[in-house]
Amino acid sequence: MDINKDSTTHFGYKTIAEHEKQQKVSEVFHSVAQNYDVMNDVMSAGMHRLWKRFALDTSGVKAGDKVLDIAGGSGDLSKLFAKKVGPTGEVILTDINASMLGVGRDRMLDAGLTVPAMQCNAEQLPFADHTFDCVIVAFGLRNMTHKDLALAEMQRVLKVGGRLLVLEFSKVWQPLEKLYDIYSFKLLPLMGKLIAKDADSYQYLAESIRMHPDQETLKQMMLDAGFGKVDYYNLSAGVVALHKGYKT
Amino acid sequence: MFKPLITRFLQHLTNQNNWARPHLLSFAGKVIQFNFSVANTSVLILEDGSLSAAGDTAVADATVHIPPSLAMRLLAKDETAKSYIKIDGDTHLAAEVSKVLQLMRWDIEEDLSRVVGDIGAYKIGEITQKTLAEIKQQGANAVDMVSEYWQEEKNILAKKRHVEQFNQDVDTLRNDVERLKKRLEKTHATLSQTDTTQQVKPNAKPAQESTEK
Numbered sequence: 001m002d003i004n005k006d007s008t009t010h011f012g013y014k015t016i017a018e019h020e021k022q023q024k025v026s027e028v029f030h031s032v033a034q035n036y037d038v039m040n041d042v043m044s045a046g047m048h049r050l051w052k053r054f055a056l057d058t059s060g061v062k063a064g065d066k067v068l069d070i071a072g073g074s075g076d077l078s079k080l081f082a083k084k085v086g087p088t089g090e091v092i093l094t095d096i097n098a099s100m101l102g103v104g105r106d107r108m109l110d111a112g113l114t115v116p117a118m119q120c121n122a123e124q125l126p127f128a129d130h131t132f133d134c135v136i137v138a139f140g141l142r143n144m145t146h147k148d149l150a151l152a153e154m155q156r157v158l159k160v161g162g163r164l165l166v167l168e169f170s171k172v173w174q175p176l177e178k179l180y181d182i183y184s185f186k187l188l189p190l191m192g193k194l195i196a197k198d199a200d201s202y203q204y205l206a207e208s209i210r211m212h213p214d215q216e217t218l219k220q221m222m223l224d225a226g227f228g229k230v231d232y233y234n235l236s237a238g239v240v241a242l243h244k245g246y247k248t
Numbered sequence: 249m250f251k252p253l254i255t256r257f258l259q260h261l262t263n264q265n266n267w268a269r270p271h272l273l274s275f276a277g278k279v280i281q282f283n284f285s286v287a288n289t290s291v292l293i294l295e296d297g298s299l300s301a302a303g304d305t306a307v308a309d310a311t312v313h314i315p316p317s318l319a320m321r322l323l324a325k326d327e328t329a330k331s332y333i334k335i336d337g338d339t340h341l342a343a344e345v346s347k348v349l350q351l352m353r354w355d356i357e358e359d360l361s362r363v364v365g366d367i368g369a370y371k372i373g374e375i376t377q378k379t380l381a382e383i384k385q386q387g388a389n390a391v392d393m394v395s396e397y398w399q400e401e402k403n404i405l406a407k408k409r410h411v412e413q414f415n416q417d418v419d420t421l422r423n424d425v426e427r428l429k430k431r432l433e434k435t436h437a438t439l440s441q442t443d444t445t446q447q448v449k450p451n452a453k454p455a456q457e458s459t460e461k
Binding site: 050051053054057058059060061062133161163219229231232233234235242244246 | 251252255256259276277292294295296297298300301302303304305306
């Protein structure tokens with residue numbers, strides 16, 4: 001894919017130059033970093049913990065495995081995976097945003113876990129081919145400018161037989177769409193304003209969810225990126241979907 | 249909503265039955281579907297030898313068909329019911345996973361002990377087992393009573409020995425009919441042969457007569 005200054009991409013409902021997206025997303029997460037987990041709990045009524053736990057349960061990760069957590073932010077998934085792989089395994093926490101990564105790294109240290117934290121772009125992963133048994137990206141793919149490049153990179157760093165788990169907002173069950181729209185575009189920015197003092201970032205969140213590929217499209221994108229087999233789970237009526245791709 | 253809960257339970261079950269992991273590991277990534285006619289459930293074997301609910305778009309490598317009536321017999325530990333289970337696809341996978349699942353035990357006392365302590369969990373387990381055994385016994389007694397009433401008082405059900413006698417009589421009758429049929433066929437064949445001989449003789453006479461003339 002060409003990456004030049006004339007190409008455009010989505011930032012929520014806005015169309016912006018590709019080179020601007022990374023900076024704009026970065027601003028959003030700098031802004032919400034400190035209240036990120038509180039807002040996640042409030043917005044999802046604690047469901048995000050159940051979704052993340054489910055991702056861990058279906059990963060098939062065992063003691064001694066190597067796991068890469070992309071866009072790991074506040075590190076809650078890295079923490080769960082670190083316990084699962086044990087002292088013989090390794091989890092690497094990465095995020096493109098320094099503020100989010102700082103929150104995650106501090107939390108790992110507070111929990112007594114020595115998880116390496118690395119600031120890097122998912123579209124250019126600084127790891128050798130066939131390195132990891134499992135790669136996970138939770139609520140991060142949506143914010144990436146070139147999703148196809150990122151997925152190809154994730155496929156590259158996986159060992160043969162390795163799994164990519166993509167946990168992301170998706171297309172909600174049709175009868176609930178209107179209710180979900182009201183929640184997303186009325187309540188979410190209001191909660192952002194009251195709790196995180198940042199309505200714009202949560203308006204972006206709602207818009208970016210709508211612009212993200214639906215379940216079947218993302219499945220096809222993963223197949224196009226080179227995964228041999230892809231399957232997905234709809235969680236909470238499709239509010240969130242967990243895609244699992246196998247490198248064959 | 250249910251998939252995370254089903255997966256949590258399956259993982260818990262695998263953790264309690266760690267012996268099952270090596271048996272399942274060789275089938276990692278495979279999907280097995282249990283078809284109960286009224287509902288289906290698919291299970292995915294994970295790379296660590298544990299189990300999880302399969303994804304919404306998963307294609308089953310093997311399907312085990314268990315109609316509700318058969319499921320009830322299997323739950324009642326009726327060994328003969330197993331021979332009626334129908335399997336499609338990878339039969340080796342289906343047979344191995346079904347065997348492992350049948351041998352897995354949910355150690356409910358272990359789980360309860362974390363909430364109410366070891367003694368409490370043991371007592372609850374003991375009371376539950378006794379209660380279940382009592383319910384099973386009372387259920388069997390009730391069935392016996394009702395069937396006896398229907399057999400003796402109402403004549404709705406036939407007694408086992410009467411049915412067996414009836415079956416024996418039907419078998420004897422069938423054999424007798426078969427024998428009679430054979431005898432009739434034999435008699436018919438003999439009669440046909442006799443008729444043919446008699447028909448040949450009158451034809452021969454005029455020929456002789458014409459020669460004499």
